[in-house]
Amino acid sequence: MSTATDQSDGSKPPTADSRLYLDYDIRTLEESIVSGGVPKDGIPAIDDPTFADTPPETLDPDDPVFGVVRDGEAKAYPQYILVHHEIVNDTIAGDSVAITYCPLTGTAQGFERGPTEFGVSGRLVNSNLTMYDRGTDSWWPQMLATAIKGPLTGESLQEFRVIWTTWKRWSSAFPETAVLTEDTGFSRRYGVDPYGQYNETRGYYSSTRTLFEPLQSDGRAHPKAVVIGSRTAVGAIAFDKETLLRQRVLTGRIEDTPYVAVADTALETGYVYANPGSVTVEATDGGYVIDGTTHDADSLPLDRSLAFDAMWFAWAGFYPGSAYVD
Template sequence: MGLSRRRLLATLGAGVTLGSAGCVGDDSSNPEPDRAGSASGSDTGPSAASTATDQRGGPRPPTADSRLYLEYEIETLEENIVSGGVPKDGIPAIDDPRFSDTPPDGLARDDPVFGVVRDGEAKAYPQYILVHHEVVNDAIAGDSVAVTYCPLTGTAQGFARGPVEFGVSGRLVNSNLTMYDRGTDSWWPQMLATAIKGPLTGESLQEFRVVWTTWDRWNAVYPETTVLTEDTDFSRRYGVDPYGQYNGKRGYYSSTRTLFEPLQGDSRAHPKAVVIGTRTETGAVAFDKETLLSQRVLTGRSDDTPYVAVADTALATGYVYANPASVTVKATDGGYAIDGTTHDADSLPLARSLAFDAMWFAWAGFYPGSAYVG
């Protein structure tokens, strides 16, 4: 790259030492990694098929019975692994998260949070805390899960973790957080949810929906929610984002520049425009989030399958459904009408496909053949 990571962050007004948070840092002492080794609903990804141990008898995360769509050979993805500038676990996952019924003092009403509901239990994870950790190993409604966030790609995603925990490998692919599981040391680019290095190479994780919204919106819809606190056992400058800020957007989050070259360039949208994308075993499609929130219903296709996306105006998010019969979905004052019956955005009588927010450059880099609806 012509512009160093440090100079770019300085230009963007990052304002803190790189090694203190986020995907990138000072790699002057970066050793090689050890190579030993939802919102409730129907969008939980492919069904489970794995056991809790790998072929060597060690613990492993549960995986799906089919692999998610990839546009690259795994060898190509492995060749594009780069150092993010921090050693393995240099960005520390939160392994003992603590929650409160009241928000932390540093959480403003319109600050971003990542919300999860499982079996009636609602939790919120503030972006300003996760930017310093990227992975939270948690349990929700008795299920062991990992809630993950990559600031460089603007992606918040949830995964079942079974008997193992996830950590931050210090490596990136297409600017995206590459996790590792502490059972097999397999490497998992977050957006792909598929291992590209290690004993579980080629397998995909079980996923669940994480909703990117704001604290006031989440708390209004789920007043019984608990929220992650700053009591993490780590000394961090919570409230200081090394990449800029989201409320309102500035720095890295609004610039056209990226810290690392994407796998593919795509000029169909601003590089940092937010899309709500879905990928299945056969293809991918992305819907511009701002357009979806404005128009409320968008349609697109992936691998010749029609999809419909609808906006959830209360949470300022969207849901994506496979719509093979191309049924008509109309926005109404009370929700969405299909054949004369009105439904909520998250409960259309169609097969919901797991979707998540992402910056366009990252989505297009991983899925250059993806349809884009904007």
């Protein structure tokens, strides 16, 4: 197992060509950093993950997992394990990646990590996990994917989609998936979630209460309502997940650009696309029809925008100017 260290070695995670949109200046975000009640690496990232072809006995069919597919390799990361670690430094299809989860904001996101690893700083911004990279010790609020402290301040990470779904749905769609095991190198009470539970949802995950004051409050939805949000270089948009799964197609705008969200009912997730031509997207039993051709939810002939699940209070706190579609 690799050991976290405060000694940076200068190796950098790969960053994006342009910075993602921020609703605040960097200084304001840095001044909003608060202690999460644990020291740096007090929540230990998993650096040497082990996987199996069969799930742990404690993983129930309706339990949440975070799924990733790269170059045909599928992996599932159970929520009940990640709630104790928040970051998995992994390799998928030969690529060095980090799978990250913040229980306080309900966000699971993937990042390219290159030659370095990510750790848990013990700090929060807007209740959100603030990661640090072990190469430069720059600090990255997970949802923003943009450094707000350290040598890489102002740069954004390269991201990829992580699917929040259930073990039953994921394993049905990807029967050859590998699943993260409890053999993490740490002794933890896996199966006991300190915040509540998702199956059935209760505790912190369903209440209106937050443990930390959000950057902004927004009453357009229940604080813990799940949205599927997307942000670009110029703005942000959030689609109510429950409404999207029910109606299957929702539309909105970031600035002057139309966007469309479509539901994947098999995995109970959704995808967001830029739709500058305002083409009509029609839901049918076989998928989504555009100009007479049927497509799967994850492969419309439009420019897909990276999106992820988030609790509304966290999304609205970071992006108070965000469009909200319900």
